[in-house]
Amino acid sequence: MLKRLWALPINLPFTQYNRGLRESVRARDLVKELVQEKRVLLEKNGASPHQDLIAFLLSMRDEDGKQVLTEKEIMQNVVLGLLGGYETSAITITFIIRQLANEPTVCAAVLQEQQEIAKSKASGESLTWEDLNKMKYTWRVVMEVMRIFPPVFGAFRTTLTDIEFDGYLIPKGWQIFWAAPMTHMDSSIFPEPSKFNPNRFEKQASVPPHCLVPFGGGPRMCPGNELARIETLITIHHLVTQYECVQIITLVGIQCRILLKDCQSKFGQGNSHRFHISLSQEPVPASF
Numbered sequence: 001m002l003k004r005l006w007a008l009p010i011n012l013p014f015t016q017y018n019r020g021l022r023e024s025v026r027a028r029d030l031v032k033e034l035v036q037e038k039r040v041l042l043e044k045n046g047a048s049p050h051q052d053l054i055a056f057l058l059s060m061r062d063e064d065g066k067q068v069l070t071e072k073e074i075m076q077n078v079v080l081g082l083l084g085g086y087e088t089s090a091i092t093i094t095f096i097i098r099q100l101a102n103e104p105t106v107c108a109a110v111l112q113e114q115q116e117i118a119k120s121k122a123s124g125e126s127l128t129w130e131d132l133n134k135m136k137y138t139w140r141v142v143m144e145v146m147r148i149f150p151p152v153f154g155a156f157r158t159t160l161t162d163i164e165f166d167g168y169l170i171p172k173g174w175q176i177f178w179a180a181p182m183t184h185m186d187s188s189i190f191p192e193p194s195k196f197n198p199n200r201f202e203k204q205a206s207v208p209p210h211c212l213v214p215f216g217g218g219p220r221m222c223p224g225n226e227l228a229r230i231e232t233l234i235t236i237h238h239l240v241t242q243y244e245c246v247q248i249i250t251l252v253g254i255q256c257r258i259l260l261k262d263c264q265s266k267f268g269q270g271n272s273h274r275f276h277i278s279l280s281q282e283p284v285p286a287s288f
């Protein structure tokens, strides 16, 4: 369904767009069932209002005790959260791992920053908000990854008034598409744009507004950007302090497999657990 978000909007039985529409009906039916199940559980006190997103949205009440959102609005919010919040973070984390595997110096600097944080914690102690704020270099790496490989290529906007841009008139009511690479790869904004250089964000104020837009911008900017920051930084922390990359194999095009193994760390004593991260459009051959 996600793949078909960008399909040409031609609704004929054999088009990608048509398949996407049918798949979205199936996804909505599934979510509808979940919402109904959760409503019954809440009524029987079998679920807490703070248990998950659906329970929370179902439990929202106005001053008169009336449910704030309709069932349709709840479903739309859940589907939007799933679409917006799942593959975006997964793609970002996958590209970060690939980049760390390819850039040993950057990886060493990230490891050093994360080890310092890990050393300050007791065994099993969770990371805190302050710890995340200390991950300054790691966050620069994340921003640089999202600059070069924006997980969301761009999005649509509708013009509310006539707009003149670069000598062209865009009439009111037209749909336009903003694309992140247009500014992310512009050498007048980011010198040597193809070069992976997290240090370019040391002076973040030097980046003009709305030029680094992995999360979009304006009133429809990604509402999950803070959550994405938290999950990305926490994942990197555990990955670099517990695993090392032992092998990176690029197959065809963007197909790539990264083999990680437990390293000697205060968390694990180099046991033999290994796993693959696979970034591919095609199934990876069984021989791997």
Ligand code: HEM
Pocket: 080, 081, 084, 085, 086, 088, 089, 092, 146, 151, 152, 154, 155, 156, 213, 214, 215, 216, 217, 218, 219, 220, 221, 222, 223, 224, 225, 227, 228
């Ligand atoms: C690295 C991770 C993420 C990236 C790169 C990302 C990127 C984006 C972008 C570019 C947009 C469009 C913004 C615009 O049109 O200006 C968007 C919208 C959205 N994102 Fe994210 N996102 C991420 C994670 C998340 C997470 C974790 C959630 C929620 C759990 C989320 C929920 C949403 C929602 C609901 C919208 C639609 C907002 C609206 O239309 O008003 N995103 N995201």
